Amino acid sequence: QVHLQESGPGLVKPSETLSLTCGVSGYSINSGYYWAWIRQPPGKGLEFIGSLYHSGGTYYNPSLTSRVTISVDMSKNHLSLRLSSVTAADTAVYYCARDAAIFNRPGTFDFWGRGILVTVSS
């Protein structure tokens, strides 16, 4: 069974950089699939942030691409998210998820972490 767990600071100051890690167990990231970050502001819907292919290629939501970096540490089997210049609008629960990419097309998230609430506030 694939298990994902997000970790990182729960409070970030405006204009600073949000940094989160997603530890993956039960599956080796470099074996395949896409690996994604998705967020959900409190009481609102879901927003795709970006995704990383197991070989290292990335793609990001066009509305966030100038501020987002997703990377992978294969030795630790974990995924990282960095979001720069944050504002209160970036307050959300941040999820990492495995993308099954059925028929090799990204966008079918079959395993999710529990999520981590990140609040942007001074």
Add this chain to the structure above:
Amino acid sequence: EIVLTQSPATLSLSPGEGATLSCRASQSVGNYVVWYQQKPGQPPRLLIYDASNRAAGIPARFSGSGSGTDFTLTISSLEPEDFAVYYCQQRSHWQTFGQGTKLE
């Protein structure tokens, strides 16, 4: 960006009744629509992919249909554990989500 509009925003039903949830795309997405269920304090759970295919372990009372711009998630007979928020998502052009339907 493809916008997905879900209706109704809230659906009030009782256990044993059938539920029909709608998702409309701002342009054709083929059959590339995915449905998720989310309960309070939990991550979303994959239900249906590519409009009509149930994910592993999803009960047969959940079914999906549609193509192009109009999609439907049907729950044939509601169980108490089905009361949750349901999201549609398209994977035709990048990935975007609908705003959700709360089934109460």
